[in-house]
Each structure stands twice: as structure tokens, then as C-alpha cells.
Amino acid sequence: MNIPSIETERLILRGQTAQDFPAFAQMWADPVVTRFIGGVPLSEEESWAKFMRIAGHWTLLGFGFWGIFEKATGARIGEAGILDVKREIVPSFHGTPELGWGLLPAVHGKGYATEAVRAIISWAENRFGKVRMVCIIDPDNTASLRVAHAVGFREYARTTYKGDPTVLLERVP
Amino acid sequence: MPVPVLSTPRLILRAHTLADFAAYAAERADPVVMRYMGKGDLLSEEEAWTRFVGIPGHWDLLGYGNWAVEEKATARRVGIIGFTDKRRPPEHPASGAPEMGWSLAAAAHGKGYATEAVQAALAWGRDFFRPGARIVCVISTDNAASIRVAQKCGFQQFATASRYGLGRLVFERTL
Numbered sequence: 001m002n003i004p005s006i007e008t009e010r011l012i013l014r015g016q017t018a019q020d021f022p023a024f025a026q027m028w029a030d031p032v033v034t035r036f037i038g039g040v041p042l043s044e045e046e047s048w049a050k051f052m053r054i055a056g057h058w059t060l061l062g063f064g065f066w067g068i069f070e071k072a073t074g075a076r077i078g079e080a081g082i083l084d085v086k087r088e089i090v091p092s093f094h095g096t097p098e099l100g101w102g103l104l105p106a107v108h109g110k111g112y113a114t115e116a117v118r119a120i121i122s123w124a125e126n127r128f129g130k131v132r133m134v135c136i137i138d139p140d141n142t143a144s145l146r147v148a149h150a151v152g153f154r155e156y157a158r159t160t161y162k163g164d165p166t167v168l169l170e171r172v173p
Numbered sequence: 174m175p176v177p178v179l180s181t182p183r184l185i186l187r188a189h190t191l192a193d194f195a196a197y198a199a200e201r202a203d204p205v206v207m208r209y210m211g212k213g214d215l216l217s218e219e220e221a222w223t224r225f226v227g228i229p230g231h232w233d234l235l236g237y238g239n240w241a242v243e244e245k246a247t248a249r250r251v252g253i254i255g256f257t258d259k260r261r262p263p264e265h266p267a268s269g270a271p272e273m274g275w276s277l278a279a280a281a282h283g284k285g286y287a288t289e290a291v292q293a294a295l296a297w298g299r300d301f302f303r304p305g306a307r308i309v310c311v312i313s314t315d316n317a318a319s320i321r322v323a324q325k326c327g328f329q330q331f332a333t334a335s336r337y338g339l340g341r342l343v344f345e346r347t348l
Contacts, residue, residue: 018234048260049227056230060191086222 003058006066008119011112013066013080016054020067023076024051032105036141039164057083063127068103068116078103080116082124082133089136089161093168097128099135101147113147121151121171130173136166145169176232176240179293184286186240186254186293189228193241196250196278197225205279209313212337231257237271237301242290244281252277254290256298256308266309266332266343271302273310275322287322295326299348306348314340 003015016024025047027033034041042050057064065081080101086094099120101113124133135153137144145167153169160166176188189197200206201216201224216224231238239255254275261268273294275287298308310328312319320342328344335341 043262045260045262048258052227052230052234053223054230055233056226056228059229059233060226085226086219088217088219 003064003066004123006119006123008115010071011077011116011119012069012071013116013119014069015058016051016067020076021048021051024067024079027076027078027102027104030105033102036138036144037102054079054081063097063124065100066116066120068112070107070112077107077112078116080113080120082120082127087136087161089166089168090159091157091168093134097124097131097133099124099133099171101144108143113144114150117147117151125173132173133171135169135171136161137169139165139167176229176238177297179240179297181289181293183245183284184290184293185243185245186290187243188232189225189239189241189253193250194222194225197221197253200252200276200278203279205282206276209316209319210276212339228253237298239274240290240294242275242277242281242286244286251281251286252290254287254294256294256302266334267311270307270309270345271298273298273308275319282318287319288325291322291326295348302348304348307345308348310344311341312344314342 006013025044028042028047028050031041054065061084063082065079065083067076068078068080069075070077078101082097083100084098099117101117103113135148137148148169153171155167156170157168158165159168179186198218198221201221204215207213207215228239235258237256239253239257241250242252242254243249244251252275256271256273259272273291275291277287310323311334312323323344328346330342330344332343333340334343
């Protein structure tokens with residue numbers, strides 16, 4: 001599957017190849033990154049399974065997650081995209097495009113996540129039309145909640161997912 | 174990357190598509206199929222999807238992976254077979270070589286399908302990985318049917334391992 005690239009002012013979002021895996025695995029082995037996503041740093045084996053899922057998601061569905069690269073340095077600084085993971089979550093949002101993002105702690109606070117997610121929302125609106133989108137965020141993850149609000153998401157429910165409290169947010173066009 | 178199509182007398186090995194997910198998820202929720210896999214737990218639809226999505230990704234990233242096994246007579250998907258790189262930790266005896274795996278829907282057990290599919294995949298692997306390449310497979314100690322398939326297809330046990338406190342036999346062969 002040819003994954004389209006997206007360019008923003010300071011970032012390149014593109015599909016990832018096996019060469020990007022070491023940076024990916026390093027990110028997911030960082031407890032600061034996993035604190036609000038899954039809760040536990042990933043082993044190389046677990047990261048590899050996740051990395052393959054990202055590629056396969058594009059092949060099966062034609063949308064998915066991009067690697068985020070900083071133009072100034074070329075470094076991989078995170079990932080973001082649109083996913084369908086058939087979450088068994090109540091209330092269900094099955095079939096609604098879900099957005100997600102995660103950036104390295106070293107680049108937090110620069111507005112990169114907001115810049116990437118804005119670009120992805122534009123891409124998603126081209127792909128799906130002006131539809132409702134959702135995201136789920138840990139209630140203690142204030143940085144990510146700020147990003148969600150900045151791009152137009154609003155809380156519509158709170159629930160527990162895989163044992164953790166979770167905020168459900170929606171973006172209604 | 175385009176997944177190659179392999180043909181045997183009774184089976185076709187081909188890429189998984191979205192339409193195969195229902196059959197895959199049904200298999201992963203069947204206690205007969207799951208008895209010797211992982212902890213033996215049945216997978217929810219969400220868990221099955223998580224694994225299913227990784228299948229085409231493996232082909233995209235590495236040029237090899239798992240095929241869907243389709244029964245020619247019925248055109249139904251009856252299982253999965255292929256080679257994977259699981260990036261197991263270096264201390265695991267199966268690390269460092271492509272790992273073969275297979276699993277068939279309960280209705281397709283006992284027909285010799287696994288052996289037929291493994292042999293076709295091995296022939297493909299010999300060209301892809303190079304003649305003489307070493308490959309491995311990991312099978313639960315109690316999974317007599319799969320152990321028989323491995324032995325028939327030229328695998329020899331060389332180590333043991335354990336996962337989730339359950340015994341595993343580790344086999345190898347060269348292509």
C-alpha cells in the first residue's frame with residue numbers, strides 16, 4: 001500500500017519502513033510515552049507486533065497511522081493517524097474514525113501534536129467527508145487533552161477501558 | 174507488496190483480505206483451534222482484529238509472512254500458514270531464524286491439509302530465504318497433531334521453551 005505523505009510547516013508525516021523500527025521501538029520502550037497509553041513500556045517483540053499492525057492497517061483499510069518526522073532534523077518524533085481497532089468500549093463508537101497521536105517527551109510543548117493532528121483532520125475530511133470523529137484519552141493526560149481541545153474535540157463521555165479510566169471526545173463538523 | 178499465490182492439489186495459499194476477517198475471528202474464538210495457542214485463551218473480536226491487522230503488515234515490511242489457506246473444493250478460508258519474524262528475545266531458542274507457523278479451522282483438521290500447506294510454503298521459502306537457510310517452529314508440548322506435521326515435513330526438535338508457564342518444543346530444519 002502506498003501511504004500518502006503529508007507536509008506541514010515543521011513536520012513530515014509519512015508511511016514507515018523497517019528502517020524506522022529502531023526509533024519506533026525506542027519510543028515505545030519509554031515509560032513517559034506509555035504512561036498514558038497502555039501503562040507499560042513495550043518489549044522489542046511487542047513493539048514489532050505493533051509496528052506491523054500499523055503497516056497492515058493501511059493495507060486492509062486504506063487509512064492508518066503516519067510516522068511524524070521533524071523537518072529541521074529529519075528525526076522521527078512520534079506518530080499520529082486514524083484507526084479502526086474495533087474497540088470493545090462502552091459507549092461504542094464502532095465505525096467512527098478514531099484519531100490518535102503520541103510524541104516523544106523531548107518534543108512536547110512545541111505544538112507539534114496540534115500541527116500534525118490538524119493536518120490529519122484535513123486528510124480525514126477529504127477521505128471520509130465532514131464526519132464525526134472521536135478520540136480516547138487518559139483523564140490525567142492534560143497535554144493530550146489540550147491538543148484535542150485545540151483541534152476541536154469536546155468530551156462527551158467518561159468510561160473505563162481495559163481497566164483504566166478514559167475520556168471519550170468527539171469532534172462534530 | 175503483492176503476496177504470492179501458491180497452489181497445491183487441494184489448497185490455495187493467498188493473501189488475507191478484509192473479507193477473511195470473519196473466518197479468522199471465528200477460528201480465534203474456537204476452543205478446539207486455540208487449545209494449544211498462547212495461553213489457550215479465546216480471542217475477542219477486538220483481540221483477533223489486533224492480530225489480523227499485523228498479517229499484511231508483515232508482508233509489507235519484510236516481503237514474507239502468513240498466507241490464508243483456502244480450500245479449493247469450497248473456496249472457503251480454512252486456516253493460516255506462513256513465516257514470521259517475531260523478534261523474540263535473543264535468549265529464546267527460536268530467535269534469529271524465520272519462524273514457521275500454521276493453524277487450521279477445526280472442520281479442516283485430520284485431512285492432511287497442514288502437511289500439504291507446509292510443504293508448499295517450504296518450497297516457496299527455499300527460493301525466498303535461499304536454499305540451506307535455517308527455519309524454526311515452536312509447538313506446544315501437548316499438540317501431537319502439529320508435532321506430527323512438523324516431523325513429516327522434516328523438522329527436528331532441538332530445544333524446549335516455555336511461555337505462560339506452558340511447555341513448548343522448538344524445531345528446526347534447513348530449506
